[in-house]
Amino acid sequence: MPEKDLVEEITPIENAYIFEKVNSSHYPLLQELFLDVFNLNYSIADIERRFNTNELGLETIGFIAISRGKPEAAAYYGVFPLKCQIGNEIILAAQSGDTMTHSHHRKKGLFSRLAIMTYDECKKKGIRLIYGFPNDNSYHGSIKVGWNHTDDVVRYDLKLKIKTFPLPKIALGYRLLRRIYLRYARFLLSSKLEFPIPGFFSSISNQPGRVYRDSTYIKYKYADDKFFLRFGNVVVWLKVSDTLSIGDFENTDLVNYQVLKKIKKIAFFLGHNTIAFTISKGAPKPSFLNHFKEHKRTPTLMLYLDSKLEGTDISFTAADFDTW
Missing domain, CATH: 3.40.630.30 (Gcn5-related N-acetyltransferase (GNAT))
Incomplete structure (x- = not known):
């Protein structure tokens, strides 16, 4: 119309x-x-x-x-x-x-x-x-x-086989408990913390477009419930919420089951029973997602205000959401 x-x-x-x-x-x-x-x-x-x-x-x-x-x-x-x-x-x-x-x-x-x-x-x-x-x-x-429905983003979940006490579901809803919990999380992760990050660009996209996550983007998205962690040559951006959410990986091709085991261990001690990773359906599916199961799909819509960009695709992960 x-x-x-x-x-x-x-x-x-x-x-x-x-x-x-x-x-x-x-x-x-x-x-x-x-x-x-x-x-x-x-x-x-x-x-x-x-x-x-x-x-x-x-x-x-x-x-x-x-x-x-x-x-x-x-x-x-x-x-x-x-x-x-x-x-x-x-x-x-x-x-x-x-x-x-x-x-x-x-x-x-x-x-x-x-x-x-x-x-x-x-x-x-x-x-x-x-x-x-x-x-x-x-x-x-x-x-x-x-708007144009160009793709979907797919959330994949990895469930812990050995369940842990769901501490964040209780603690994050109350200001004082949240503060205590996030201090505990930072202490637990202190040996793996990687900060500051000059930029954090996805390595999974073969699409022509991506969100430009330079240092200003990282600064805008900074919050006490998000952490950059290093596992050897792999850096991951995590957020603690009702699940342990992975915003994205750097060097995605190097993510193997050993890296996932370390993230699962962190999830257990943080009180998370689910690890979530979200990625555009049209992007190449990383091999580590063979250990995950699809949880849900959400439409990706594009509005082209410049006709020269009509049909342009952009690949997304959770780190590109306004809720991240």
């Missing part, structure tokens, strides 16, 4: 909502949305850090709908600018993220309106493509406004 027709179709909602480009003054309203939509109790500082993508190329671009009747946040849509490498060229791109519609304001065309406003602003700022991994709620709306 042409963008003009879609805008004309939904303009009556302007009588009920105010549409504004997001800045820091809107962060309290975004707190309301994160809580209502995702049950996430983000602080203003959390949102500031999440939206601070300036060093990656641009500030976060997003628009918010505010109810005219009751002054509350109705919906938000935005993207996180970053850099991608397409062949030998580094381009400005973005990841779609934080699609949120308040439970009081759903099925009113707000996503489509906010999305088109965001894409127009992206074009003005020089963003050439946007990628995303929509859930079931936003998939059809994304296809409606011009």
Whole structure:
């Protein structure tokens, strides 16, 4: 559907909502949305850090709908600018993220309106493509406004045969316990820690595109629940959550069962019964995944804002997600 027709179709909602480009003054309203939509109790500082993508190329671009009747946040849509490498060229791109519609304001065309406003602003700022991994709620709306379903990302799980006490599922949900647990994790991993990392580029992709994970990207993604570990010539980026998630490997071809055994041992002592690795279906499947089982697939969508990039594929792992 042409963008003009879609805008004309939904303009009556302007009588009920105010549409504004997001800045820091809107962060309290975004707190309301994160809580209502995702049950996430983000602080203003959390949102500031999440939206601070300036060093990656641009500030976060997003628009918010505010109810005219009751002054509350109705919906938000935005993207996180970053850099991608397409062949030998580094381009400005973005990841779609934080699609949120308040439970009081759903099925009113707000996503489509906010999305088109965001894409127009992206074009003005020089963003050439946007990628995303929509859930079931936003998939059809994304296809409606011009996204292309180009691939899937596949999560593979490795289950520990000898079960351990699920410590992170208890500790990570409480601020004090989380702090204690992460100190324990850093102590446990101290002999393997590899930091700082000047860049962390995937070695598994035969596709023309990848996220450009230079030092600024690593700095943006830094958090106390993520660790770079070295096992000989292999470096792995791990995140502790409900599972032990592998963001990516450096020197993927060198990952063998001996490396996996060491990661399994770490998982056991950290309290994880599952190790997860996510990769694009279209990328070459690393041999170490023969020890894993497929858990689920999520669509990969691409929106080409530059016609010269039409059909460009990008390979992803978990380290490329906005949730990483």
